[in-house]
Every structure is written in structure tokens, then in C-alpha cells.
Amino acid sequence: MPNDVLLQAENLQTHFELRKFGFVRAGEVRAVDGVTFHIRRGEAVAIVGESGCGKSTLARTVLGLYEPTAGSVLFDGVDMSSYDRRKLAWHRRQVGYVQQDPYAALPPFMDVRQLLREPLLVNGVRDRAEQEQRIRSRLEEIRLTPAASFLEKFPHQLSGGQQQRVVIARARILDPQLIVADEPVSMLDASVRVEVLQLLRQLQRKHRMALLYITHDLSTVRYFCERIFIMYGAKIVERGPVEAILARPEHPYTQALVDAIPDPDAANAGQYRKVPAGEPPSLLHPPEGCRFHPRCSFAIQGLCERHDPPDFETGAGRRAACWLYREAAVEHNLQR
Amino acid sequence: MRTEKLVLHFKAREGIVRAVDGVDLTVEPRRSVAVLGESGCGKSSLTKAILRLLPPNVARYGGKVLLDSDDLMRLDEETFRTQVRWQRIALVPQAAMNSLNPVTRVIEQIAEPLLEHRRATTHAEAAEQAREAFDIVHVPPDFLRRYPFELSGGMRQRVVIAMALITEPELIILDEPTSALDILTQANIMNALKGIKARVATRFMLITHDVAAASEIADSVAVMYAGQIVEQSDAAQFFAEALHPYSAFLMSSVPTLRGAKELHAIPGQPPSLLAPPQGCRFAPRCPERFDRCAHEPPPFRTACGRVAKCWLYESQRQTAHDCSAGE
Numbered sequence: 001m002p003n004d005v006l007l008q009a010e011n012l013q014t015h016f017e018l019r020k021f022g023f024v025r026a027g028e029v030r031a032v033d034g035v036t037f038h039i040r041r042g043e044a045v046a047i048v049g050e051s052g053c054g055k056s057t058l059a060r061t062v063l064g065l066y067e068p069t070a071g072s073v074l075f076d077g078v079d080m081s082s083y084d085r086r087k088l089a090w091h092r093r094q095v096g097y098v099q100q101d102p103y104a105a106l107p108p109f110m111d112v113r114q115l116l117r118e119p120l121l122v123n124g125v126r127d128r129a130e131q132e133q134r135i136r137s138r139l140e141e142i143r144l145t146p147a148a149s150f151l152e153k154f155p156h157q158l159s160g161g162q163q164q165r166v167v168i169a170r171a172r173i174l175d176p177q178l179i180v181a182d183e184p185v186s187m188l189d190a191s192v193r194v195e196v197l198q199l200l201r202q203l204q205r206k207h208r209m210a211l212l213y214i215t216h217d218l219s220t221v222r223y224f225c226e227r228i229f230i231m232y233g234a235k236i237v238e239r240g241p242v243e244a245i246l247a248r249p250e251h252p253y254t255q256a257l258v259d260a261i262p263d264p265d266a267a268n269a270g271q272y273r274k275v276p277a278g279e280p281p282s283l284l285h286p287p288e289g290c291r292f293h294p295r296c297s298f299a300i301q302g303l304c305e306r307h308d309p310p311d312f313e314t315g316a317g318r319r320a321a322c323w324l325y326r327e328a329a330v331e332h333n334l335q336r
Numbered sequence: 337m338r339t340e341k342l343v344l345h346f347k348a349r350e351g352i353v354r355a356v357d358g359v360d361l362t363v364e365p366r367r368s369v370a371v372l373g374e375s376g377c378g379k380s381s382l383t384k385a386i387l388r389l390l391p392p393n394v395a396r397y398g399g400k401v402l403l404d405s406d407d408l409m410r411l412d413e414e415t416f417r418t419q420v421r422w423q424r425i426a427l428v429p430q431a432a433m434n435s436l437n438p439v440t441r442v443i444e445q446i447a448e449p450l451l452e453h454r455r456a457t458t459h460a461e462a463a464e465q466a467r468e469a470f471d472i473v474h475v476p477p478d479f480l481r482r483y484p485f486e487l488s489g490g491m492r493q494r495v496v497i498a499m500a501l502i503t504e505p506e507l508i509i510l511d512e513p514t515s516a517l518d519i520l521t522q523a524n525i526m527n528a529l530k531g532i533k534a535r536v537a538t539r540f541m542l543i544t545h546d547v548a549a550a551s552e553i554a555d556s557v558a559v560m561y562a563g564q565i566v567e568q569s570d571a572a573q574f575f576a577e578a579l580h581p582y583s584a585f586l587m588s589s590v591p592t593l594r595g596a597k598e599l600h601a602i603p604g605q606p607p608s609l610l611a612p613p614q615g616c617r618f619a620p621r622c623p624e625r626f627d628r629c630a631h632e633p634p635p636f637r638t639a640c641g642r643v644a645k646c647w648l649y650e651s652q653r654q655t656a657h658d659c660s661a662g663e
Binding site for chain 2: 191194218
């Protein structure tokens with residue numbers, strides 16, 4: 001375990017109880033079901049998965065918005081479950097949140113100055129001059145310049161890209177150590193998307209912030225993350241350095257994802273894409289064994305449908321939760 | 337199909353919105369076209385203009401829509417409804433999987449256009465054709481008797497595509513057919529569309545903001561900017577090298593999974609359709625602008641049959657351009 005770890009999640013589980021008529025217990029949605037990972041200081045990591053895989057629940061658990069059902073999250077060495085109110089307030093100063101839909105994230109009746117002042121007021125920055133100075137410096141940072149001309153604008157007077165930049169400025173205003181960005185660009189047009197991604201990357205590097213980037217879009221990840229976690233059915237199925245995983249995906253699910261994503265190329269029109277049959281598992285009744293086995297063309301009979309695969313080490317900094325790699329893992333350990 | 341100087345303006349409180357402002361677009365026989373554009377460029381309004389699905393606040397509607405040399409603009413509303421819409425041009429609207437009626441079985445919804453347009457006289461005949469359409473989009477026939485909520489998003493999307501197919505239209509307009517779907521489902525839908533292209537004599541017009549998705553089924557690419565088509569090119573040539581500076585920017589802003597590529601954002605903001613810039617509409621953001629750009633460029637046709645609405649290509653009309661890509 002590297003010693004510069006900022007956030008450490010250990011066997012994290014976040015389940016939601018389903019109730020009928022408001023009180024009859026009808027089951028449990030296991031949105032995050034045994035996830036272990038860490039983020040180093042100043043590191044940009046991505047969690048990639050399709051809708052319903054539990055990636056947003058994971059993000060919200062890290063933010064302290066959901067209480068985990070089991071397992072632990074250590075932030076800066078302190079267990080989040082031990083937080084009292086003051087410590088939770090401290091946690092929220094340390095972790096900024098960038099939501100998916102900027103228009104929904106910004107109250108329509110507040111202008112940019114009010115929007116950016118709110119977190120300062122809540123967190124005890126009372127000095128007017130300091131507030132103003134911080135607000136302006138954040139606006140310059142996100143390149144809404146001249147800052148003075150944007151201070152009095154309301155969200156509806158800004159374009160989608162500008163709105164999202166204000167959301168980023170708001171997340172940055174208390175100098176957090178970590179920013180959690182949940183699909184920050186999926187609502188934006190291609191040309192604006194690049195701008196916002198580059199801005200996030202720049203801020204992350206300049207201020208040595210850690211970044212947890214939640215997305216379904218594998219192709220944006222390589223432009224600004226170092227490591228990647230692939231999530232499927234509430235679990236992390238593969239992890240490792242971005243370039244290595246994209247070049248040589250190991251888990252059959254990751255392989256399917258990479259195969260399914262087209263790059264702009266006229267040659268695409270001539271060929272069909274390989275797509276695994278079936279649908280992602282229900283998190284209410286996940287399948288026994290490996291959660292991908294009903295769709296997997298490499299499934300090993302008698303093994304994959306019975307036993308949940310552990311993480312196998314498959315290479316430098318790489319791990320895959322797939323029985324195909326049990327021997328590769330032994331080999332890798334021998335080599336070391 | 338071809339449109340000539342197609343215009344659709346809307347009345348708004350702030351003035352006239354020039355959503356479709358002189359669009360020349362060609363869909364050649366047996367070839368599918370992708371209309372690429374960012375939000376607010378008027379691409380969805382273009383569908384409305386072609387299918388004559390007009391909201392009440394239309395300020396101006398004009399130009400030509402030609403389908404096999406029939407001028408559709410001359411038809412009266414009733415003829416257009418009974419003979420063109422769904423008979424010759426079908427639409428798969430945006431977020432189509434949510435457009436199914438939740439309380440009727442899928443088969444009845446698919447059969448409806450057949451009975452409505454008298455392509456089938458009995459329910460049994462309609463059901464048979466529905467089964468065939470299901471086969472083309474790869475949905476198992478036992479799903480026919482189900483209700484929409486019993487199908488996944490991808491399945492419902494395919495049902496709507498089957499509905500558009502069933503009257504064997506000459507043109508199917510797909511408005512963002514994959515934008516709300518998951519990656520694997522998107523790939524599935526694209527596979528289904530490719531299958532249709534191979535098996536059925538229909539053409540697609542794909543309206544999208546997703547450049548990579550466009551490359552999956554387009555034979556030809558049209559780029560829309562501020563209510564106008566700024567480039568139309570053969571797909572192989574387009575993806576090798578875009579002509580119009582806006583298209584080139586658009587291509588360079590798309591993140592890719594393979595190959596190293598530096599991303600570039602497009603400087604500035606798209607213009608308001610209330611008061612688009614005089615002259616070339618991209619000029620205020622264009623790094624290559626020069627004096628001529630103060631005047632609106634006509635569409636120039638290059639030697640390889642590509643069309644660019646940009647003064648840079650004025651002189652290239654005659655000179656032989658490199659048409660090698662994809663040929």
C-alpha cells in the first residue's frame with residue numbers, strides 16, 4: 001500500500017432497502033457490493049461502468065451522502081464512520097462535487113457571486129473582502145473572464161459549458177483535496193466537452209488535487225486519468241493504468257466495452273461489432289458466482305457460475321476479477 | 337431525397353429563430369447520410385421541416401423537398417399525411433423507446449401503421465409482417481405479445497425501428513437513435529441498423545451529435561452549423577480529412593479510444609439563431625477567416641464531389657483535389 005493514500009475504501013457495501021407500501025420489506029438493492037480501492041494524493045482515477053452498475057452510489061458514499069451498509073472508507077487516515085458533525089463538515093470541505101447536469105446543480109435564483117459565496121458562508125469565511133477575492137480568483141481559474149462581467153449573471157444567462165465551469169469553481173472554492181466528478185461532461189456538446197475536461201485536468205495537476213472521475217465514456221478517460229476502475233454489477237472487475245487497460249483489456253467485460261466503442265472511422269460501416277448477449281444483472285437479485293458469467297463467452301463451467309472470482313494480479317499494477325487469470329496471477333507472483 | 341433552400345423559421349418572443357436556414361442536402365439512392373451537428377444547430381428542426389411536422393409558431397416555411405423528383409412541398413396536407421409520412425418517409429424520434437404506448441401490446445403498435453395505411457387488410461396479415469420486421473431488428477418473436485414495460489431500453493428502441501421499417505419507406509429518419517442508451521446497447525442498435533442496411537432497400541438519415549456513431553452507418557456525412565449545412569462529403573473522405581474548418585474542429589474535439597490524438601476545443605460559442613452573423617456564420621470563430629468571409633459563401637463543389645460552404649474552396653472547384661481516400 002503506497003503511503004500517500006488520500007482515500008481508502010475497504011470492502012465497501014452500500015445497499016438500499018426496498019419496501020412495499022412503505023413498510024413491508026421487499027428486498028435489497030446491492031448498489032455497491034464489496035468494493036476495495038484507494039486514491040493517492042493528487043491522482044486522477046476513473047470509475048467506468050454502464051448505467052445501474054453502482055458507480056454513482058459509490059461516488060455518493062465517498063462524498064458522505066450515503067452511509068455504507070458495511071465496510072469502511074478512510075479519508076486522510078480517518079474512518080468516515082467515526083465522524084461527528086464537525087468532522088463531517090470538514091470532510092465536505094475536503095471533497096468537492098461536480099454533478100452531471102450543471103443546470104440542475106445551480107439554483108436558478110442565485111447569481112454567480114451568490115453561488116460561489118454560499119459555500120464560503122456555510123464554512124465560516126465571513127470576511128467580505130476575502131470572499132470577493134476568492135470568488136474572483138476561482139472565476140479566473142475557470143477562465144470566466146473578466147470575472148466582473150460574470151459575477152451578476154444567473155445560470156440561465158450562461159451556456160452549458162459556462163454553467164459546468166461555475167459548478168467546477170464552486171467545487172474548488174474551499175480548496176478541496178479531492179474532487180468527485182460524476183459524468184461532468186455527458187450533457188455537453190463535443191467541442192465544449194474537451195474544454196471542460198482539459199480545465200479539470202489542469203486544475204487537478206496545478207493544485208495537486210485528487211480526482212475521482214465517474215463516467216460511462218471510456219474514450220474520455222485516457223485524456224486525463226492515470227488509473228481506471230471498471231465496474232460491473234456493483235463490483236470492480238478490472239483495474240490498472242489507463243493506457244495498459246485500453247490497449248490490452250483483460251476482463252471479458254472490459255474487452256466487450258472496448259470492442260463496442262467506435263472511433264470516428266469510415267471503416268466502421270463495413271463491420272458488425274461484437275456484443276455480448278443479455279443485459280446487465282439486476283442488483284436486486286445478482287447472479288451467483290461471477291456476475292458477468294451469464295453473458296461471458298469464456299465462462300468456465302462449474303467454476304464461474306458458482307464462485308465469485310477474487311482479484312487476480314495480472315501485471316504491473318493491474319488486477320482482474322476473473323477466473324481466467326488465476327494462473328497468470330501465480331506466474332506474475334513467481335516472476336516477482 | 338434532396339432538399340433545396342429549405343427554410344424553417346420559428347416565431348419566439350425575442351424575434352425570429354432561423355432554425356433551418358437554406359439547407360441543401362442530398363441523400364443519394366441506396367446511401368445513408370448522417371447529419372452531424374451540436375445542440376442548437378437546427379438538426380432536429382430539419383427533420384420537422386422534411387416531415388412537415390410543424391409546431392404552431394412557424395414564421396416561415398419554404399424551399400423544396402424532393403423525393404424521387406416529386407416536390408413534396410406541393411402536396412396538400414392530407415395527401416402528404418396519407419402518402420408520404422410513414423409510407424415513404426418514416427421517423428424514429430429522439431428518445432423513441434419512451435414513445436411507445438404503455439397500455440397496448442407491442443404487436444398492436446407495430447401493426448397499426450400497416451392497417452392505417454392500408455398495407456394490410458387483416459390483423460393476421462399485419463401480424464405476419466410485424467413478425468418479419470422483428471426478425472430484421474433481431475427481436476425474438478415471442479416479445480410481440482409483450483407490453484413495452486416488459487422490454488429493456490434497447491429492445492424498445494428496436495421495436496420503434498421495426499415500426500418505422502414496416503411500411504417499407506424509402507427513407508427512415510433516425511433522430512439521435514442511440515444517445516440515451518448504454519455502450520453495449522448502442523453497439524447492438526448499430527449492429528441492427530447495419531443489418532437493415534444490408535437486407536432492406538431503405539436509406540437512413542441519421543441525425544446525431546455523435547461523430548463516432550455517425551461513422552457506423554453513414555455513406556455520406558453532412559455537417560450542420562447554425563441552421564445551415566456547411567459540408568457534405570463522402571464518409572470515407574470526410575473521416576480521412578474534413579474540409580470545412582468547423583468540421584475539422586469538430587473532428588479534432590472527439591476523444592478516441594485508439595491512437596494518440598490531441599484534443600482541441602472549438603474557440604468561442606455557436607451563434608444565436610435569432611441573429612446569426614452576417615456572411616459566413618462560422619467566421620467569428622474561424623482561425624482561417626479572411627476578407628471574403630464577410631460575405632456568405634455559396635456551397636462549392638470540389639473535384640471529388642464534396643461540397644463545402646466555405647470560401648477556402650472557391651479556387652479548388654477546378655483544380656484536382658485528392659480524392660484518393662476511400663476509393
